[in-house]
Amino acid sequence: MRPALSIVVFTVLAGAGYGVWTWLGVLLALRAYPPGRNATLLPLALGFALVSAGLVVSLLHLGQPQRAWRALTQWRTSWLSREGLAALLTYLPALALAGLVRGDASFLPARLVGALLALGALATVTCTARIYTSLPPIPAWRDRRVLPLFHLHALLSGGLWFAGGAQFAVRSTAGVALAFAWLLAVVLLLAANLKRAYWRALDAAPAPADAGRASGLAALGTVRAFEGPATEASYVTREMAFALARRHAARLRRIAAVLAYSLPFLLLCVAAFDMTLRPWVLPPAAIACTLGLLVERWLFFAEAKHVAAAYFP
Amino acid sequence: MTALPPPPPKKLGLVIDLDTCVGCHACAVACKSWNDGGAFGPLPDADPLGAAPDGVWFNRVHTYEVTGLGTAGAASEQRKADDGGRPEIPTAATAHSRVPPALTIHFPRSCLHCETPACVPVCPTGASYKRAEDGIVLVDADKCIGCQLCAWACPYGAREFSAARGVMQKCTLCVDRIYDDSLAPQDRQPACVAACPTRARHFGDLGDPHSEVSKLVAERGGFAPLQELGYAPVNRYLPPRPHRDDGAHAAAETAEAPLDGEALPPLLRWLDRLLSR
Ligand code: SF4
Numbered sequence: 001m002r003p004a005l006s007i008v009v010f011t012v013l014a015g016a017g018y019g020v021w022t023w024l025g026v027l028l029a030l031r032a033y034p035p036g037r038n039a040t041l042l043p044l045a046l047g048f049a050l051v052s053a054g055l056v057v058s059l060l061h062l063g064q065p066q067r068a069w070r071a072l073t074q075w076r077t078s079w080l081s082r083e084g085l086a087a088l089l090t091y092l093p094a095l096a097l098a099g100l101v102r103g104d105a106s107f108l109p110a111r112l113v114g115a116l117l118a119l120g121a122l123a124t125v126t127c128t129a130r131i132y133t134s135l136p137p138i139p140a141w142r143d144r145r146v147l148p149l150f151h152l153h154a155l156l157s158g159g160l161w162f163a164g165g166a167q168f169a170v171r172s173t174a175g176v177a178l179a180f181a182w183l184l185a186v187v188l189l190l191a192a193n194l195k196r197a198y199w200r201a202l203d204a205a206p207a208p209a210d211a212g213r214a215s216g217l218a219a220l221g222t223v224r225a226f227e228g229p230a231t232e233a234s235y236v237t238r239e240m241a242f243a244l245a246r247r248h249a250a251r252l253r254r255i256a257a258v259l260a261y262s263l264p265f266l267l268l269c270v271a272a273f274d275m276t277l278r279p280w281v282l283p284p285a286a287i288a289c290t291l292g293l294l295v296e297r298w299l300f301f302a303e304a305k306h307v308a309a310a311y312f313p
Numbered sequence: 314m315t316a317l318p319p320p321p322p323k324k325l326g327l328v329i330d331l332d333t334c335v336g337c338h339a340c341a342v343a344c345k346s347w348n349d350g351g352a353f354g355p356l357p358d359a360d361p362l363g364a365a366p367d368g369v370w371f372n373r374v375h376t377y378e379v380t381g382l383g384t385a386g387a388a389s390e391q392r393k394a395d396d397g398g399r400p401e402i403p404t405a406a407t408a409h410s411r412v413p414p415a416l417t418i419h420f421p422r423s424c425l426h427c428e429t430p431a432c433v434p435v436c437p438t439g440a441s442y443k444r445a446e447d448g449i450v451l452v453d454a455d456k457c458i459g460c461q462l463c464a465w466a467c468p469y470g471a472r473e474f475s476a477a478r479g480v481m482q483k484c485t486l487c488v489d490r491i492y493d494d495s496l497a498p499q500d501r502q503p504a505c506v507a508a509c510p511t512r513a514r515h516f517g518d519l520g521d522p523h524s525e526v527s528k529l530v531a532e533r534g535g536f537a538p539l540q541e542l543g544y545a546p547v548n549r550y551l552p553p554r555p556h557r558d559d560g561a562h563a564a565a566e567t568a569e570a571p572l573d574g575e576a577l578p579p580l581l582r583w584l585d586r587l588l589s590r
């Protein structure tokens with residue numbers, strides 16, 4: 001599949017934003033988050049910026065972006081429609097929270113709205129992932145690891161942005177921050193292992209179809225696409241038969257893994273051992289992880305093969 | 314609404330005979346020509362007369378080469394892949410003992426107007442829909458936002474995004490011809506069917522077991538590819554008929570007896586030696 005830059009950037013940025021909101025919401029709901037208006041407002045705004053930037057970029061993918069509102073109508077059947085709806089609905093608790101924060105951790109409405117924010121954010125990430133997992137012609141996306149990976153990546157990148165951003169607003173929270181650093185390290189290890197398993201499964205998977213199956217002529221003998229239907233490329237060959245980067249896939253996977261997992265892991269360890277270094281290591285960890293996930297998401301498209309590609313020579 | 318309608322009373326579709334199709338692309342051209350001025354709006358091309366023309370076609374004709382005809386096991390593999398119950402594709406091997414070395418098969422590819430396609434329910438806007446009355450799958454160009462998810466959802470590569478119009482386009486089964494009373498009755502069929510010089514394309518109701526197209530499918534063992542994905546395509550392809558023995562014989566003769574260079578007249582012998590270097 002051709003990796004559309006708008007979708008790659010959208011899923012990574014919005015995923016990080018929803019991750020920030022999930023952590024914030026969960027910690028608020030559990031009363032595990034330190035009081036102080038700014039302590040809440042800063043990560044809230046950070047999430048808002050990431051989510052909104054992602055959603056705006058996603059509109060660039062559309063042929064008729066001015067009609068985007070129509071995408072909210074078919075939530076009964078379409079995960080894309082559900083994603084749009086969930087994304088918009090999640091703004092409600094975010095805005096409500098901005099109005100509700102008092103700097104008092106036990107303020108019940110803020111805790112409830114925090115829980116709603118986390119639920120909305122997770123639901124939106126789920127819808128995003130389900131768009132991909134519900135497409136029968138692309139077996140690489142139907143892999144059962146795809147859905148948890150979207151969640152883990154959102155929690156990982158969002159967690160790093162949350163920890164990296166919130167510390168400027170939060171004072172004297174070394175205990176919470178330390179626990180959070182270890183929690184993130186666990187999420188990171190889970191994500192890295194699952195992604196490695198996904199890549200292995202992808203390497204072992206057969207091509208989704210060959211010319212014999214695609215044409216239905218396999219019963220006759222060995223089928224080979226002899227001539228394509230046109231001398232020029234078409235939408236389908238460009239979109240579905242994208243094979244440009246598979247050559248570089250191994251190197252790109254290493255780059256993605258180092259940036260998204262190895263580097264943030266090292267930096268998290270540094271932060272855990274010396275909490276005073278947090279301002280110096282956590283923001284770079286968040287940036288590295290996001291860059292790594294951009295490469296990872298690019299590969300998620302570039303390495304996925306569509307059945308229809310088998311029609312072509 | 315992108316929810317699929319209940320099974321329609323009629324299942325209009327195409328039956329395409331791969332035995333008689335000569336790969337002339339007349340259907341594809343007729344389709345482009347009709348639909349460019351059809352009810353669903355133009356099919357604009359970028360750079361139509363230039364070096365790299367680019368635009369939407371609803372129907373594209375592929376060409377496949379089949380070798381190893383009648384290799385054991387292939388037929389049973391197909392039976393597994395197909396939805397079962399329908400006759401097996403007659404292969405050269407089951408009908409005759411001598412088979413040609415290869416077949417060239419032209420394969421027109423367009424929307425198969427599936428009964429349970431994923432292209433419709435994934436649409437977030439309701440632009441993609443399946444007609445309840447006859448099962449035709451259409452895109453409403455006025456609602457489509459051009460998200461292209463439906464094209465990803467189609468395993469047959471039947472949907473093409475128009476960069477010029479910013480919307481998805483696909484075969485309409487010439488819904489703007491087949492019901493048009495102002496056309497002569499023989500013209501109330503899809504443009505591709507009317508254009509085919511070898512009558513390899515047939516149009517009709519595949520939901521009616523007594524229709525001409527259904528009879529053809531039953532008689533010739535019509536099939537649809539990629540049934541295992543569960544889209545339940547309506548269109549059918551008719552497999553090539555078994556080859557007659559004499560064709561295979563001729564092929565076998567030309568294949569044997571390597572050229573004896575020394576037996577040639579001097580000029581040709583010299584040429585043969587020159588070319589063999
Ligand atoms: S062939 Fe493709 S576009 Fe046509 S109905 Fe089936 S899935 Fe949809």
Ligand code: SF4
Nearest residue numbers: 436457458460461463
């Ligand atoms: S491209 Fe248009 S028809 Fe296809 S899913 Fe998107 S809105 Fe629906």
